[in-house]
Amino acid sequence: MTSALPKASTILASLGQAAFVWDLATDAIVWSEQANAVFSDIPAASLASGAEFSRLIEPQRSIRTEALSHSAPAKRGEGAPYRIEYGVRTSTSEPVLWIEETGCWFAGPDGKPAQAQGIVRINNERHARDEQLLRLSRHDPLTGELNRTHLIAALAEAIEEATRFRTSCAFMLIGIDHLARINDAFGFDVADAVISEVARRIRLRLRGGDVLGRFSGNKFGLVLKNCTVDDMNVAAERFLAGIRDEVVPTNSGPVSVTASIGAVSVPRYARNANEAINRAHETLDGAKHRRAGSFALWRPNVERDAQRKVNIRVTDEIVTALNERRIVMAFEPVVEAASRVTSFYECLIRMEQDDGRMLLAPDIVPVAEKLGLIRLVDHRVLELVVAELAASPNVQLSLNISPETTMDPDWWGSIESLMHAHPGVAERLIVEITETVAIQDIDDLRGFVTRLKNFGSRIAIDDFGAGYTSFRNLRKLGVDIVKIDGAFVQNIARSADDRAFVQTLIDLARRLDIKTVAEWVQDEESGLMLRDWGCDYIQGRLIGLASSERPWGAVAETVLPAAG
Structure with missing residues (x-):
């Protein structure tokens, strides 16, 4: 090996590498001439033995001897390969020189390493790249x-x-x-x-x-x-x-x-x-x-934790009810304020529980909206309402959907498919968009409204006054009906503020050629006030609450005028 070093030196010099032979018995290391270039700042004495060289190694000084002992045992006359990387530093003020060492060791008569020979090369670039990759990963x-x-x-x-x-x-x-x-x-x-x-x-x-x-x-x-x-x-x-x-x-x-x-x-x-x-x-x-x-x-927060438990329970109940087809409809009449003739029925969801009791819409819809389930509920309600309209050609029905659902392409695909499958249904359908959920993109919603109206359906804004929709937006959307939030209607016989608010809404809607429905009408006095103010339709306890029984036997002839 020693005699071959000068011949290999020329090749190694061109590669920036140096060869060595390490006699473990004497601990002496013999280097090729190129070692002076590779270790330019390291004194020759520090390279002369394994012990001296190990003093320069970081972070583990014993890495070279351990590499020999931990590698696979050498067969007689054959070398056992090894490869290690380590840093070499001559002083604390100097940067680390990163070395890649590749070699083989040969066993003595006792089978233990007696000699090692190999090649070293500077590998600062690769180490820096590895450090960078490690840093990027962290x-x-x-x-x-x-x-x-x-x-x-x-x-x-x-x-x-x-x-x-x-x-x-x-x-x-x-x-x-x-x-x-x-x-x-x-x-x-x-x-x-x-x-x-x-x-x-x-x-x-x-x-x-x-x-x-x-x-x-x-x-x-x-x-x-x-x-x-x-x-x-x-x-x-x-x-x-x-x-x-x-x-x-x-x-x-x-x-x-x-x-x-x-x-x-x-x-x-x-x-x-x-x-x-x-x-x-x-x-x-x-x-x-x-x-x-x-x-x-x-x-x-005890109240917050309790509400979350309720949310989890109701969510599970809603999903289960949807899967088991336990979402059903109740029908609440909406009548003309002047004649009290039924014009259409609002479809309200009910959920049958395991014990036979019913969960009402106020128990279902807010949780469904909050937890992202309203889209699934709206899909099921649409199927039920269209089925009722198809089975009862003289009935007009309204259904509520969330503005979130209006942005759902699957819901639109469903209604489009159902309208084509059941001609004549669209003209008897009123779609109520609840105002209690903020309408985020009025332009997108307007596109949805336009497509529905092209089918012949009418659009109502439900709970108007409780949310974020202005009369300006009503004009922009082109809605046909405004349903005044019942919280302002139920006390008009006793509250001057509520009377002023409701009367103003009715007047503004009439000027915009938008029909009005007053919700939660409780008594005859309120019904007469609303009629005199020009409210078109009323619904609530005075007229009759929602029932799961289909109230139409002979359907009233008086209906809402066609949109537009």
Whole structure:
């Protein structure tokens, strides 16, 4: 091997590599000439023996000898291959030189390593690349802070540590307020600059040992160790002030930014990372809803927990009832205010329970809307109403749907299919859009209304006055009927304010050529007032409450005039 080194030296020199032979009995290392170039700043004495060379190795000095002992045993006359990587540093002030060593060792008579020979080469670029990949796997590329995965891991570790040592820590979620507005107004590059700057300002205000990570697009998570409730309040104000007190300079000019914070004390109120995240999230949403730029701390709430149990139970009941076809209809008459002749029936949902009792719409719809089940309920109600209309050609029916359902292409596909399958049904259908759910995109809703009216159906806004729809939007939508919220109608005989409100609505609707229906009419006095004010239709206790029995035997001839 030694005699071959000079011949190989020329090849190795061109590759930036050096060869060696290491005699383990004497610990002497013989290097090729190229070693001087590879280890240019290392004295020859430090390369002369395995012991001296190991003094330069980081992080594990024994890595070379252990590589020989841990590799597969060599057969007689054959070498056992090995490959290792390590750093070499001549002094603490010098950077680490990363080395890749590839070789074989040969056994002596006792079967143990007696000699090793191989090649070393500098591998700084690959090591830097590996370090970069490792960093990218752990950190958010925009802010350089921990990514969500490693933030959650740090949170879990902190909770475990706090539980073991009976200390307290905190988990905070900091959400940048109205980041979507910044995106829309200035562009995503400016929003990214805001995110980076907010991360920097939070980082400057952390204590040693605290952990910061990017939880999601506009949210940062913080793990504050050894943190009491008082500490949390102080820290939260420090973070909020640091974010809001100075504008963020960007390429498009200065941007004013605020943030909100939701926090939970762990392990007192969260025994694991998922619980801590959920409760911090919940508290952050509450803080944003109450006032942007504020701080909220999670605390137990008996009413909230009880309501959640109810939500879970009702959700399960709704889904089960849908699957078992236990969603049924009740029919409430709507009559002309002047003649009291029935014009149409409002279809109200009922849910049969296992014990035979019925859940009414107020028990079902709010939970269904809140938990995202209203689309499924609306699909089933549509099927039931169209079936009734197809079976009873002289009846007109109205059904309620949520504005959320109007954005559902599957629901529109269903109604379109049913209308084509049952000619003449569309003209006897009134679709009521509940106003208690905010109409987010009036233009999309207008498209939905137009398509329905092209079939011949009419559109009503239900519970008008309780939500967000203005008369301007009524004109924009082209609705045919406004149903005045019963909360304003039921006391008109006793409340001057309610009388003024209802009378004004009726007058405005009449000027816009929109028919009006007064809900929750309780007594004859109220019915007569509404008639005199020009209200077109009334419904409620005075007329008759909803019944699951089909009330039409002979259907009244008087019907609502056709739309338009």
